[in-house]
Amino acid sequence: MTPEVNFETMTEFKPTPELNQARNFEIEHRTPADRQPAFHFTPAVGWMNDPNGFSVYKKQVHLFYQYHPYSNQWGPMHWGHQVSKDLIVWKQKPAALAPDQPFDKDGCFSGSAVESEQGHVLMYTGCANGKQNQCLAIGDGQNYAKFEANPVLSQVNLPKGYSDVDFRDPKLWKTGTTWYLAAGILNPEKKGEVILFSSPNLKDWTFESILLSFDGTNGKMLECPDVFLLDDQPMLICSPQNMHAQGYEFHNGHNSVYIPGRFNQSLESSRFFQKEARQLDYGLDFYAPQTTLLEDGRRILIGWMSSWNSPILCSRQNWTSQMTLPRELSFKQGKLIQKPIREIENWYKETSHIDNVHLDGTFEDNRMSGRYLDATLQFSNPAHHFAIDLACDENHKTTFTIDASKGWMEMDRTYSGMEEDWVTVRKAALPESGVDQLRIIMDLYSVEIFVNQGEMVLSTVIPTLPQADRIVLHGQDENLTIDFHSMDVEKLHQEKLKNDLDET
Incomplete structure (x- = not known):
């Protein structure tokens, strides 16, 4: 295959038997919309983990994902594919990649995508024979042809002493006429790094520098790096594995962090430092986030709302995992x-508006309910002792608690209907100024809590059956009043059901 292939007509694209099998399976076994969240991204069927190829192409947002269609457990990795015009309502596309070539026969691992003059460029990690190398595919937004010369970035491109055994998750971007790629790797001392390469043509790559190096004291392999400018500030996010808890930080083992660059220069000349790493999400379920830049200039992040050792809900359905709300x-x-x-x-x-609620114990109102909602709680002053029970009935609840006297807030899904030995409680330190606002997004099987207009976020999956929909407030702060504003987004559920019928 050469760059001269006409990717508009894709006359050179011929799906392999492996890719056809995956595409047919996801059509035949797709999950009905009424068994899925309304506005959180979920796979049609099977297992999903890392978001991949989050990008804008031909004025649509594309999101690919690590995907094993044939069961709700991890298996040989494919790339699933969906598109959206508003990042809320998603449309299923055929699976984009299958492990069907000698260079990726053991899995098409995580990567990124960029719009180019040649088409929609996918860069991903091909796994074969215990090696991980970076591979290229280009397509028209639906079908993608792999370069026959893959891998385009391999052992021969690495610095002396580095191995391609743990070398993965390429993030691709272009500055001027030069392509750049950041990837995670273990250095010769088995410590995690993010390294940078450059290329004039996407095929010939040169090692440039080390963007980030962990010293091995807390965290090893740095998965899923993403490098971008945010408000003129160089930023790097990645997901270090095998971290140790430090106070209320890094409790998940495999975590996701952000690191501001020290220098307000170009991404390619920035350096990032381990001691600046800060946790991205303080909930029970969050990993491998990726960002994209919209045409209006907004930088958007989406993450895998799951944890490697707690794939909630897999026991009673044919799909596993969902993404966070963008x-x-x-x-x-x-x-x-x-x-x-x-x-x-x-x-x-x-x-629904319920204003000036004064808590002296427990408060409940039938206007406060639902499993598809966007609710904001505005406190008259920082809450001292406060709790809210979500997705409640007589036997179930998921509780968010603020205890200023102890300096923490907590998510607790112990009573959410857990049937296995999953992690149920996560604490985080309160912001220095306390908590004066909570925004709670609920979508059937998930709760995302945004503290103080996004200063902190806690993302948590719950297995609670849909009929548990009450909301109950608890508190005893004498001088505290609460305005509770709830926006019902059941309309999104109805839209998803309608789309499901149209696609069928």
């Missing part, structure tokens, strides 16, 4: 701010 990023006063993507506001159905 988040708009900004960098203010040295902090990464994450807010729910504003397009969700276009889908509000009804709004």
Whole structure:
């Protein structure tokens, strides 16, 4: 295959038997929409983990993902594929990649995508015979042809002493006429690094520098690196494996962190330092985030809302895992701010306002309920002792608690209907100024809590059956009142059901 292939007509594209099999299977076994969340990205069937190829191509947002269609457990990795115009309503596309070539026969691992003059460029990690190398495919937004000369980036491109055994997750971008690629790797001392390469043509790559090096004291392999400018600030996010808890930080073992660059220069000349690593999400379920830049200039992040050792819900359905709600990023006063993507506001159905709630024990109102909602709680002053029970009935609840006297907040899904030995509680340190606002996004099987307009986020999956939909407030702060504003997004559920019928 050569760059002269006409990717508009894809006359050179011929799906392999392996890819055809995956595409047919996901059509025949796709999950009905009424068994899935309304507006969180989920696979049609099977297992999903890392988001891949999050990109804009021909004015649509494309999201690929690590995918094993044939069971709800991890297996040989494919790339699933969906598209959206607003990052809320997603349309299924045929599976994009299958492990069907000598250079990726053991799996098409994580990677990225970029719009180019040649077409939609996918760069991914091909796994074969215990080696991990970077491979290229180009397509038209639906079908993707792999370069016969893959891998384009391999052992021969690495610095002396480095191995391609743990070398994966390429993030691709272009500056001027030069292509750049960041990837995670273990150095000769088995310590995690993010390294940078450059290329004039996507095929011939040269090692440039080390962007980030962990010293081995806390965290090993640095998975899924992403490098970008945010409000003119160089930023690197990645997912270090095997971290140790430090106070209320890094409790998940495999974590996701962000690191601001020290120099306000180009991405390619920036350096990042381990001691600046800060946790991205304080919930129970978050890993391998990836970002893209929208045409209007917003930098958007989406992450895998799961944990490697707690794939919630896999026991009673034919799909596993969901992505977080896409988040708009900004960098203010040295902090990464994450807010729910504003397009969700276009889908509000009804709004409930309950103002000046004074808590002296327990408060419940039938206007506070639902499993598809976007609710904001505004406190008159920082909450001291407060709790909210979500997805409640007589036997179930998921509780978020603030205890200022102890300096922490907590997510607890112990009573959410867990049937296996999953992690159920996660604590995080309160912001220095306390908590004066919570925004809670619920979508059937998940809870995302945005603290102080995105200063902190906690993402958690719950297995609670849909009929548990009450919300209960608890508190005893004498001087505290709460305004509770809830936006019903059931309309999104109805839209998903309609789309499901149209596709069928």
